[in-house]
Amino acid sequence: xxxxxxxxTETLKLLRERKISPLELVDEYKNRVKEKEGNIDAxxxxxxxxxxxRAKELEKEERxxxxxxxxxxxxxxxxxxxxxxxxxxxxxENFIAPYDAFVIEKIKKYGGIIIGKTNMDEFAMGSxxxxxxxxxxxxxxxxxxxxxxxxxGSAAVIASDMALVALGSDTGGSVRQPASFCGVVGLKPTYxxxxxxxxxxxxxxxxxIGIFGKTVEDTFYVLNLIQGYDERDSTSLDINYNKIQxxxxxxxxxxxxxxxxxxxxxxxxxxxxxxLKALESMGHKIVEVSxxxxxxxxxxxxxxxxxxxxxxxxxxxGVRYGLRVxxxxxxxxxxxxRKAGFGKEVKRRILLGTFVLSSGYYEQWYLKASKVRRxxxxxxxxxxxxxxxxxxxxSPTLPFKIGERIEDPLKMYLADVMTVPVNLSGxxxxxxxxxxxxxxxxxxxxxxxxxxxxxxxxVALDLEKSIPFERKL
Amino acid sequence: xxxxxxxxVNKILxxxxxxxxxxxxxxxxxxxxxxxxxxxxxxxxxxxxxxPMFHPPLQKLSLRKDESKxxxxxxxxxxxxxxxxxxxxKVPKIIEKKDETI
Numbered sequence: 001x002x003x004x005x006x007x008x009t010e011t012l013k014l015l016r017e018r019k020i021s022p023l024e025l026v027d028e029y030k031n032r033v034k035e036k037e038g039n040i041d042a043x044x045x046x047x048x049x050x051x052x053x054r055a056k057e058l059e060k061e062e063r064x065x066x067x068x069x070x071x072x073x074x075x076x077x078x079x080x081x082x083x084x085x086x087x088x089x090x091x092x093e094n095f096i097a098p099y100d101a102f103v104i105e106k107i108k109k110y111g112g113i114i115i116g117k118t119n120m121d122e123f124a125m126g127s128x129x130x131x132x133x134x135x136x137x138x139x140x141x142x143x144x145x146x147x148x149x150x151x152x153g154s155a156a157v158i159a160s161d162m163a164l165v166a167l168g169s170d171t172g173g174s175v176r177q178p179a180s181f182c183g184v185v186g187l188k189p190t191y192x193x194x195x196x197x198x199x200x201x202x203x204x205x206x207x208x209i210g211i212f213g214k215t216v217e218d219t220f221y222v223l224n225l226i227q228g229y230d231e232r233d234s235t236s237l238d239i240n241y242n243k244i245q246x247x248x249x250x251x252x253x254x255x256x257x258x259x260x261x262x263x264x265x266x267x268x269x270x271x272x273x274x275x276l277k278a279l280e281s282m283g284h285k286i287v288e289v290s291x292x293x294x295x296x297x298x299x300x301x302x303x304x305x306x307x308x309x310x311x312x313x314x315x316x317x318g319v320r321y322g323l324r325v326x327x328x329x330x331x332x333x334x335x336x337x338r339k340a341g342f343g344k345e346v347k348r349r350i351l352l353g354t355f356v357l358s359s360g361y362y363e364q365w366y367l368k369a370s371k372v373r374r375x376x377x378x379x380x381x382x383x384x385x386x387x388x389x390x391x392x393x394x395s396p397t398l399p400f401k402i403g404e405r406i407e408d409p410l411k412m413y414l415a416d417v418m419t420v421p422v423n424l425s426g427x428x429x430x431x432x433x434x435x436x437x438x439x440x441x442x443x444x445x446x447x448x449x450x451x452x453x454x455x456x457x458x459v460a461l462d463l464e465k466s467i468p469f470e471r472k473l
Numbered sequence: 474x475x476x477x478x479x480x481x482v483n484k485i486l487x488x489x490x491x492x493x494x495x496x497x498x499x500x501x502x503x504x505x506x507x508x509x510x511x512x513x514x515x516x517x518x519x520x521x522x523x524x525p526m527f528h529p530p531l532q533k534l535s536l537r538k539d540e541s542k543x544x545x546x547x548x549x550x551x552x553x554x555x556x557x558x559x560x561x562x563k564v565p566k567i568i569e570k571k572d573e574t575i
Contacts, residue, residue, distance in 0.1 A: 094555075095553065096552070096553065098545060098549045098550075098552065098553055099545075099549075190531070191529040191531070191532075192529070192531055192532055204528075205527060205528040205529065231537065234532075234535070234536075234537070235528070235532050237531055237532070238533070293518070296514070296515055296518060298512075299511070299512035299513075299514060299515050300515060302508070302512065303512060303515075310489060314489075314490075317490070319554075319556070319562060319564055320550070320553070320554050320562055321553040321554050324555070324556060326565075327565075328565070329565050329566065329567075330564055330565050330566075330567050331490070333564070333565055334490040335490050335491060335492050336492075338489075338490055338491050339491060339492050339493075342491070347491055347493070347501075348501065348504060348505065348508075350489050350491060351482070351485050351486065351489060351491065351501070351505065352505060352508065352509070353489075354485045354488050354489040355477065355481070355485050355505075355509075358484075358485060358488065364516065365509075365512075367525055368515055368516060368520065369515060370525035370526055370527055371520035371523045371524070371525045371526075372515050372518055372520060372523075373525070373526045374520075374523050374524060374525060374526040375518070375520070375523060377526055377529075377530075409504055409507070409508055410507055410508055410511055413508070425529065426528075426529025426530070426531070450529075450530075450531055451531075
């Protein structure tokens with residue numbers, strides 16, 4: 001079998017047995033990218049020279065490094081020293097990262113090789129990767145359709161075997177939703193489990209780095225290596241980290257009583273029922289639980305995300321880095337720079353965020369949303385007293401066509417309706433591919449209480465085992 | 474229902490240091506109103522006696538010690554900013570006229 005078809009664990013075995021060298025593996029992936037990238041447009045920049053240099057060095061190093069020679073693709077909002085970091089925006093078009101993100105330091109230390117940076121919605125704002133200022137990434141299953149977003153590039157490179165593992169960021173579903181659209185595994189850990197030092201901030205109380213892989217095991221393998229406390233991120237959890245192992249035993253899987261309020265397509269509901277049957281046959285128990293507030297998550301999420309984004313993006317002012325449009329005075333320089341540098345969706349969100357935080361509107365919009373956020377989180381807390389994990393679709397629809405929603409912001413926001421509740425609470429979630437309808441993948445989401453990734457791991461492994469899923473694109 | 478009118482848009486454009494052409498405003502105002510009209514449904518939810526939640530609960534959000542720490546050499550900052558002159562980031566003149574606001 002072609003090396004690029006293998007999982008991380010399979011590839012690592014070949015590398016350690018010297019059946020393939022790190023340099024040969026980089027070349028295999030380079031050829032694969034040459035073959036596929038023209039149709040998919042998933043990458044924004046490549047790192048082949050450095051990757052080859054590192055691969056050669058690795059040939060002299062210890063083969064027991066846990067990521068020895070493993071090729072990674074990184075979303076273009078996670079800093080990799082000396083590589084571009086555009087965030088899909090013209091305002092950072094010429095920005096070169098001056099340091100490595102915490103997770104990148106770990107990947108490099110353990111022998112991983114970074115082959116390129118992937119396309120994304122500008123500043124991670126979008127659900128289709130169409131908001132990139134540079135290119136539109138296509139879904140490898142059907143190139144007339146979107147790969148999801150905002151980490152659409154990272155999802156597409158895994159689906160088309162153009163990298164072995166990829167990192168993304170998940171503020172409202174930006175790892176899980178594209179993973180679902182592209183038929184790959186996408187894991188968003190508990191908020192604070194992965195340091196966000198070196199991740200460009202979008203909405204700081206929601207942002208979390210996530211991992212794309214070909215298998216459930218691959219994503220947890222990488223999570224175990226890149227997690228850990230980091231004093232440079234004030235939200236990094238200072239806890240005793242143990243290696244996350246799949247929970248040993250049968251679990252209570254919760255289904256949401258109010259699921260019919262989400263407008264989920266029939267084929268996806270059918271797939272959910274089949275997936276639950278498969279899990280039941282493996283000995284897990286299915287229990288219905290009520291979460292009366294979570295169907296209100298969409299407005300709450302967006303109002304909070306707008307507000308935090310308007311504040312975080314104030315730093316793009318043309319002063320210290322990024323684009324500057326020279327203009328008469330300091331204020332017009334700020335304004336002209338931001339006018340030229342930001343795309344439509346980013347401007348919409350900055351304006352809405354500024355509005356909901358502004359005097360006279362704050363209580364009615366931002367504060368109100370923050371109160372409902374508490375109710376949603378309480379719902380999860382109550383549910384996890386009765387069940388170990390919750391199970392529901394990752395996306396309410398199959399991947400939609402390029403251009404179908406881009407002119408209608410509200411319709412685009414609705415693509416995240418199943419993923420945003422998880423970010424509001426900060427709990428972990430995963431997408432596991434569970435079927436193909438009319439040539440398009442469907443995925444299911446498994447969600448647990450804080451730091452109970454081991455339960456997600458168990459159910460995700462069992463789901464993967466009981467529902468065969470073929471991806472040969 | 475119009476939640477945001479042109480006057481409000483002009484105000485928030487100024488607050489957020491953005492500007493739009495008249496055509497762009499014409500396109501944007503209905504979009505902002507569509508989104509907010511849909512989202513105002515949350516006002517029907519009873520949140521009396523509910524404390525707002527601003528971030529997930531596990532974080533202690535402790536402050537680090539107030540000690541100076543060197544993060545980057547000046548050369549690094551110079552490299553990422555094309556507007557460096559000598560030791561400083563260059564910006565347009567800040568104080569020009571008495572009535573100039575920044």
